[in-house]
Ligand code: UD1
């Protein structure tokens with residue numbers, strides 16, 4: 489490849505140079521039709537999740553930044569579910585094609601070819617079960633073809649290549665063919681260079697090679713890997729690009745799924761530690777989905793699980809022992825030993841220990857939700873507090889409210905849910921039952937132990953309990969002489 493001329497002005501790239509990168513003439517074909525027998529699962533393999541994202545979605549995220557013209561996903565096993573999942577990823581130019589009988593990876597690509605648009609000149613083929621893939625590894629495939637060779641492929645030198653096709657090279661080091669593990673001779677099994685299953689191929693050559701696949705092999709399938717030997721037999725070079733296992737590893741069983749998820753978590757934590765500036769006290773017990781965002785100077789304490797797009801604001805302290813799903817925690821908030829789902833924790837709020845924030849909980853700025861408090865579908869205004877042992881559901885709480893220990897919103901009558909409103913600066917006394925629908929007016933009080941069934945007007949005190957009766961010397965008057 490000639491070195492670029494540094495002195496000449498290059499207002500636009502000539503055609504040959506454009507081949508060094510992905511462009512509109514590239515179609516990506518993702519193979520996602522297989523069942524994944526080795527998973528022993530009722531769910532299609534590519535729909536299993538690693539670090540919060542399905543395997544096939546991970547592959548699409550590696551493709552997203554590449555600017556390709558078209559993405560075709562081959563679906564078959566649980567086609568509707570896999571189709572819905574890939575469409576939800578929202579990539580431009582994405583469509584699905586069906587592979588009704590799964591007769592091998594070569595057969596899968598055959599189904600995709602008729603769907604390719606006219607302007608497509610190159611095809612990037614990817615498995616749907618390689619969640620560690622990165623855009624940079626794919627860019628390497630484009631660089632390797634350099635406009636001169638018609639095909640490139642990713643390979644890895646494994647410590648243990650078990651399960652992978654072996655890359656067989658000629659004496660001069662060029663790639664000759666790929667042999668599947670089950671078809672390999674003992675000598676070939678000794679080869680540690682494995683096939684990543686990712687190829688960039690000239691469209692015309694691919695079309696031709698696909699018509700020449702046979703199924704005379706251990707699995708009786710049309711192997712895509714055979715195109716390597718076919719192209720080579722026709723005198724075409726396939727440029728190998730060697731990538732690390734941590735990028736191309738395939739997931740064929742649950743052990744590999746767990747290992748891949750660990751790599752994804754580690755990668756994401758590394759980004760937060762080194763590039764964002766987050767303190768993670770114990771990375772081993774801190775499990776974050778890949779779409780979780782944590783801001784600068786936040787602190788994650790041990791035993792913290794953050795899932796489904798949870799966002800943690802600057803200087804917030806989360807943990808130990810928190811499990812937050814789809815939550816938004818504001819700056820300077822603290823969340824301690826808490827389970828929360830679809831909840832918002834406002835700036836400077838304090839939550840826990842041992843709180844359960846259920847969906848629809850919206851805690852305002854500088855609020856407090858303390859020990860053994862459960863909330864659901866609740867808006868809590870600025871500076872309001874629910875410090876201990878309470879259940880508050882289907883409720884709107886104003887600002888500066890105190891909900892004391894043991895308060896329960898009685899929101900369910902056995903058929904319907906009803907709402908409670910607690911206006912600004914109200915004080916709900918200990919052990920109050922608020923039988924909804926009910927409103928506590930602005931600045932009003934309820935007496936401890938009250939069962940409130942009627943609205944309490946602003947500024948008033950409601951007492952709803954029986955008066956205490958004291959029977960003096962009652963014990964001495966008993967016959968049994970206790
Ligand atoms: C494949 C390669 C192997 C390579 C490995 C890398 C072949 C024959 N073997 O093996 O050389 O080392 O990937 O990870 O290509 N699929 C379909 N339709 C089918 C069969 C499979 O869409 O009929 C899809 C699967 O859903 C999966 C992908 O193709 O996402 C790869 O299939 P899989 O069975 O996992 O192939 P490997 O045995 O891993």
Ligand code: CA
Pocket residue numbers: 615617738739740
């Ligand atoms: Ca595989």
